[in-house]
Amino acid sequence: MAGTTTDFFCPALSERSGWLRVDSNPCDQALSGFRVDPGSPEAARAVRSHVLNQRVSAEQAGTGGDGGIARRILESPTSATVRIADLASTLRRQGVKVVDFSAGRASEHTPEYICRVASEALLGGDTHQTMAQGTPEYRAACARKLLRENGLEADPETEIVATFGCKNGLTLALLAIMNPGDELILEDPGFVSYAPTIRFLGGVPVTVPLEPELGHRWREERLRAAVTPRTKAILFCSPHNPTGTVHTPEELDMIGRVASDHGLYVISDEIYERVTWGGRSHTCIATRPGMRERTITLMGLTKTASMGGWRIGFAFAPPPVIEAMVMGQQHLTTCVGSFTQAGAAVAFGEPPPPALTEMWKEWEERCAFMTSALDALPGVSCAMPEGGFYAWADITGTGESSEALAERLLKDHHIAVVPGSAFGDQGEGYLRITCVKSWEDLKEGVKRLKEALG
Structure with missing residues (x-):
């Protein structure tokens, strides 16, 4: 060209x-x-x-x-994760055999039992708009899930709203609580869409570095120092994207102390909450003392049930916040898809069957394989994530910047990864690599990485 x-x-x-x-x-x-x-x-x-x-x-x-x-x-920058995944898709359509470790998409499809319920709803005429807050059945299923898996007793009539996944949930939450000029504290590194979404809605993102020596966690004094009279909320993700950190109850209590001392909301992105490794368990910050009344919890099925194309999730928050989020939903999107809510009601309402639990077990094995292989590469250091399904590979020993190495891997070796710098200044020196691809892709990817870095 x-x-x-x-x-x-x-x-x-x-x-x-x-x-x-x-x-x-x-x-x-x-x-x-x-x-x-x-x-x-x-x-x-x-x-x-x-x-x-x-x-x-x-x-x-x-x-x-x-x-x-x-x-x-x-x-605004593009979403690096989406852009690189789209680019990998483009190259595959052109006949290039790309191994795509960029976007957070597992190789598995949505389990059949979920698809069957949604298909029956669709074919049965469930094709019309629902209540903006979501169908009563779906909200009730979300409430059962919160009680069963997270120890939270939620009122589906006043404390839950259906969302188009966690991004839509975040947008509605910000519309509900944030005024123009308000500041929100974020993690650095952190998910690529947080800061742009805040800016789109007139807010000001304020990043606080995560400390590598603390396992990519906040130091309390630095978190407190970021609070100003304009601060409205603290936004964080656990299990964390991209580092894989899973916060303990004690760490959540630290975040809660800062929020409580300054009268702040907490927005907790818990999209990966069902996949924690090494015997760890996820704790909702809303369960911690004094936090339920100031927490907006975002959950979804995009990651843990391979339902990225469904765009379905929910928010759990105090009734006044939910009421405001529903108003935003009414004007922006009307409602979440009717038949997608029907399928997701089964995915949330029933205990995870073997179709899911066996898949998660397999994912842990793939994460262990991939991080071990990365850790063995020259100039690379990589630990097993505590949760989620990304390898956060330290590539400082290669002498290349994250963007330069990511570009070289794609151009010369047809491996798509996300440069750590896309997640914030503190992400420089890292690559994010999705570990839940097929075994064939993982092994081929490791082979190509060895050729590139060996």
């Missing part, structure tokens, strides 16, 4: 004609030399950020100002 193209067809970026005039061919840069079809939707997604960040001028785009694109988008 040429390196100096002026007209580029990108249907995802223009409602008028699909054409944007840019300084150079964004596919050449975003795809690092791979040949792709520039008119494909996959290519459009892969280069979206690159095109937007060129700040298309009035002369180039003919729309005035920044090309008509809002500053909140122009000033």
Whole structure:
């Protein structure tokens, strides 16, 4: 492909004609030399950020100002995890045999018993919008799950709202509690979408570094020092993405003390809560003394039931917060899908059957295999995660930056990983690698990594 193209067809970026005039061919840069079809939707997604960040001028785009694109988008990074996964998909469609360790997607499909219930609901006519808060059946199933697995007695009528996964739950939570200019304390490294979502809604993300010597945990004095009169909430993830840290009750109590002392909300992203390793168990911070009334708990099935395409989850919070979140739901999305709620009600409402528990056991074995293999590579140090399913590999011994190594692995060895710098400044020097791919992909990936780093 040429390196100096002026007209580029990108249907995802223009409602008028699909054409944007840019300084150079964004596919050449975003795809690092791979040949792709520039008119494909996959290519459009892969280069979206690159095109937007060129700040298309009035002369180039003919729309005035920044090309008509809002500053909140122009000033936001893409989701590195989604972008790299889309790029890997694009390359596979072009015939490149990519081993994709980027996005947090397991190789397994959603268990059949969940799909069957959703299919029966769909074919039975359950195709209409539901209550904005979610169906009574789904909310009741979520309440049973909280009591059975987390020791929380929840009122499904006033304390639970159905969400399109945890990202939607976070958006609704922020709409409910955060005013423009309010600050939210985040982990660094932390999930790539937290800070952009806060900024989209007018808030200010304030990151506090996690301490590697503490197993990627906060130090209380540093967390306290980040609180200002504008701080509204503390947002954290456990089991943690990307480091795999699982907080103990004592560590949760530390976060709770800081929140209670300053009158803050806590937003707890617990999307990986069902997958903890080495005999560890997950504790909801809402169960800790004094925390139920100030905690917004986000849960979902995207990760632990291989239901990423379903976009289904829920939030558990005090009634006034749930009421506000429901109002946001009414105006933004109306409701979560009817038949997806039917399937998810089974996934949450019943104790996990062997179809799930055996899968989780297998995932622990894959995590152990992958982290051990990574730890044996020259210049790499990698421990078994405490929970979740990512390897957080320290690559400082290679002498390469995380972005440079990730790019080299993809371009020269067709291995897709996420550079640690995508998760924050404290992520530099690491790669995040998804461990719950098929055994075939794991072994092939290790072989290629040995060739790249050996």
